[in-house]
Amino acid sequence: MIKKFHLALCIAGALVAGCSPEVKEPAEAASAGERAAVENVVEEDVETLHRRLLTMDTHVDLDVGYFTAEKNYTQNLPTQVDLNKLEQGGLDAVWFSIYTGQGELTEAGYAAALENALAKFDAVHRLVEDIAPDRIGLATTPEEVEALIGEGKLAALIGVENAYPLGTDLSLVQDFYNRGARYMSLSHNGHSQFADSNTGESDGVWLHDGLSDLGRQLVAEMNRVGIIIDLSHPSKKANMQTLQLTKAPVIASHSSARAMNDVSRNLDDEELLAIKENGGVVQTVAFASYLNTGKYETWKEKAFAVMAREGQKTGFQMMERDQVRALDHAAQDAYYAEFMQLRAEVAPLVKREVDPLVPPVNVQDFVDHIDYLVQKIGIDHVGISSDFDGGGGVSGWNDASETAAVTRELLKRNYTEEQISKLWSGNLMRVMAEVQAVAGSLQSAEG
Known part of the structure; x- marks a missing residue:
């Protein structure tokens, strides 16, 4: 089925003046009778509406062992994501994470990390080029996402979780872009050569007091190349410094609200409001311990x-x-x-x-965080992510086949179709377009 959504006008407008149409906030809690009526409408119509939306999950981990001719995503795997589960759950587009754990800040450490990252890039390319090109394709722009969905295919996008594999060679930013990467975080669980990690809160030990000098250079290079900066793992100070430096909108690819659950992987209100001011998006994550520890x-x-x-x-x-x-x-x-x-x-x-x-922890707990974020920073700055196959998943949305449960819960809380469309993909697609526009401007200025 071809999805019906209204992104083209929003994306075009974003290149000039942003895209912030007037929408109503989710309604206040209904009476018992009204809630029952909503429940009935939802159960009858949720699947039809869900299939009409373009749904996008901004963080899914991968194991290269499931990207081989013998064992791959065309099969029913024990993973939370495979092609069958994506199709069953109506989850149209997923960002595969090129994840590398933080290691030693040495040339040997950088080399091993780069080898790991390139193997994961290659795995995604094998999936879309060799294993299942008839069912899924690689997308690097909003237009390519739309085209693939229009063809009845799934869309794979690529994000990099931890810039550590770059070592000290910023020319690799362009190489990662050429391989399909469209977002990247400056650190993970441990301080990188670019930025302090949120994990410094556990022991009070910091390496850079935010960003390193090389990290500041990386922010500028990502803006120039056109890779979205991801704030989900760095420290608060690193994030606030990044927001002061960046010329393009950012995302938090898989984070929730710290005011709702006080863990260092969530974003506090000051960070949230700065992301709103930046024009970015917080992709609420269905990671149980971040939602309600x-x-x-x-x-x-x-x-x-x-x-x-x-x-x-x-x-x-x-x-x-x-x-x-x-x-x-x-x-x-x-x-x-x-x-x-x-x-x-x-x-x-x-x-x-x-x-x-x-x-x-369940879907209701997850959408509680979405509610908080929408009320704090507005419907245009909130999205959805799972962290499937990386520890994510909640009761009710514990693999890709159950994705409609999120749409169902949003409908129960009186979000409109337009609002749900923004949460599922519209806001993130806007940021993609704006980051590409900034990169184009910066590259033109270089001559």
Whole structure:
């Protein structure tokens, strides 16, 4: 089915003066009778509306082991995302994450990180060029996203999680762009050569007091090349400095509201308002521990006990996140592949044994963060991300096949189709267009 949406006018207008049509904020809570009526309308119409929208998820991790001729996304995998799940759930476009964990700031560390990043770039290209070109294509512009959806295909986009693989060679920014990258974060969990990480809050140890000199140069080069700057992992000080320097809108590709849940990976109100002023977008993330840490930890204790019990039957040993981070990249990837498979296999057991007694973080908790962000910075500056296959997922939206649940919950809260369209893709597509326009202007000025 060809999606019907209204992005062309918005994108064209964004190049001149932004795109901020007047829309009503979500309605106040309805009476019990009105809520029942809304529930009925939603259940009858949500699928039709959901299929009419262009839905985009800005953060999905990948394991290169699932991008081979023998094992790949055309199959039903134990991952939260594969082509069948995307099509079943009406999730049209996903940004695959070229993720590299933070390592030593040495030439050897940079070389290993670059090898990891290039392998993941190659994996995405294999998917769209060799494995399933009839079902999914690579998109690097809003127009290419629209064209692929119009052809009845899925769209793959590429983001880079952690600029660490660049080393100190900023010429690689253009190389990453040429390979399809359209956003990149300056750090991950650990201070990079470019920026301090949010993780400095845990021990009060900082490396650059925000951005390094090289990080400031990277901001300028990303603006010039046309790669969106992603604020989801750097420290608050690094983010605020980036917002002062950048000539183009930014995004937070997978972050939620710190006022709702006080963890360093979420954005506080000062950051949110600065992103609004910048014209950027915060892609609310369905990562349970970022949404409601207390609720998640209570559920996790019981659910992971079930997983550990079942994992022992096959020899799989559960590990804490810090233990996993201490592994090398290959061992991390292997662990997470086994973990995801085990999680998928025991999900029915957890749902029966744990969820009725200890409720998990769910779609309602996720949309609570969307509500807060919309009220704080406006409908034009909020989007949606999952962090699937990287730890994300909540009850009700725990893999791509369940994507319509988010649309359903937004409808229940009286968001209009126009507003939901902005949340799912319109706002992010506007930023893509504006960043490309800024890059074009900067390149023209160079002569």
